[in-house]
Amino acid sequence: MKIEEYLKSLPESIVSGEEVQLPEKSFRDIFNFLKLEKNDIFYHLGCGDGTGISIALKEYQVKKAVGVDNNPEKIKLAKNILDKNKIQGKLICDDIQNVDISDATAILFWFTNEDIINNMMNKFKDLKAGTRIITIWGPLSDCLPEKVKFPYIINLVPFKKANSLQEQVLAVFGVKCVDFVTAWEFAERYTKAISTPEVENDRFLTIIQTLVIWINAKNLGVSCGEKIPESIKTYIDIMKTHFNIDFEHLLK
Ligand SMILES: C[S@@+](CC[C@H](N)C(=O)[O-])C[C@H]1O[C@@H](n2cnc3c(N)ncnc32)[C@H](O)[C@@H]1O
Numbered sequence: 001m002k003i004e005e006y007l008k009s010l011p012e013s014i015v016s017g018e019e020v021q022l023p024e025k026s027f028r029d030i031f032n033f034l035k036l037e038k039n040d041i042f043y044h045l046g047c048g049d050g051t052g053i054s055i056a057l058k059e060y061q062v063k064k065a066v067g068v069d070n071n072p073e074k075i076k077l078a079k080n081i082l083d084k085n086k087i088q089g090k091l092i093c094d095d096i097q098n099v100d101i102s103d104a105t106a107i108l109f110w111f112t113n114e115d116i117i118n119n120m121m122n123k124f125k126d127l128k129a130g131t132r133i134i135t136i137w138g139p140l141s142d143c144l145p146e147k148v149k150f151p152y153i154i155n156l157v158p159f160k161k162a163n164s165l166q167e168q169v170l171a172v173f174g175v176k177c178v179d180f181v182t183a184w185e186f187a188e189r190y191t192k193a194i195s196t197p198e199v200e201n202d203r204f205l206t207i208i209q210t211l212v213i214w215i216n217a218k219n220l221g222v223s224c225g226e227k228i229p230e231s232i233k234t235y236i237d238i239m240k241t242h243f244n245i246d247f248e249h250l251l252k
Pocket residue numbers: 016017018019020045046047048049068069070071074094095096097110111112113116
């Protein structure tokens with residue numbers, strides 16, 4: 001089956017990111033990278049169970065922390081966490097697209113839905129100069145990232161425009177072209193950064209991510225050389241033979 005069909009066979013709520021909750025360690029990595037501090041007004045857009053808001057307030061003593069989620073169940077969980085820890089955070093149960101975020105100085109935004117991203121870009125570009133928006137895996141549309149600690153990416157207001165998708169890809173990977181080793185290293189960093197430590201299918205995920213990164217790089221013209229590396233061919237074969245997952249058709 002094609003990789004797209006395989007992905008469709010997985011639970012929709014996981015693939016869409018709806019049910020994805022970052023572990024505590026990821027929040028600390030994100031906040032350290034953001035240099036979150038007591039003068040910050042922090043917004044977690046899609047705050048889930050509120051763990052991020054709670055850590056931002058308790059451990060980084062931000063001036064104000066606001067969690068926004070459109071799922072009332074998540075907001076209820078978040079309220080419980082804040083109450084249990086006796087901390088004051090603001091929780092808003094609404095679509096992030098409806099919420100006033102104009103006082104933000106730091107934002108965590110992990111969305112893949114294009115309509116939401118495009119809509120939010122209109123709000124983000126009007127934020128105060130110096131506001132940091134951290135995204136995961138990719139920068140905001142058309143932006144050159146300010147700083148990258150893959151998979152975490154800081155986008156700074158006012159945004160620097162990328163001249164091309166290629167320029168954006170290379171800024172994220174910090175290389176002149178993407179080879180097998182770069183694809184593997186970044187795939188592994190992503191898997192390690194956002195999964196729980198006990199995850200057992202790391203390697204499987206890393207192989208899929210590596211193939212996706214390298215094939216996308218090739219199709220965008222930013223892979224190193226025209227030839228398909230032997231390691232990529234081997235992993236495409238392994239996926240096909242042992243897991244019946246086909247990547248070949250993605251190669252243009
Ligand atoms: C990792 S975030 C983002 C998920 C999102 N579907 C994506 O495109 O990646 C997951 C959290 O965002 C919340 N969420 C999803 N869409 C939202 C929206 N439009 N407004 C507010 N919260 C949202 C979910 O309830 C969940 O707790």
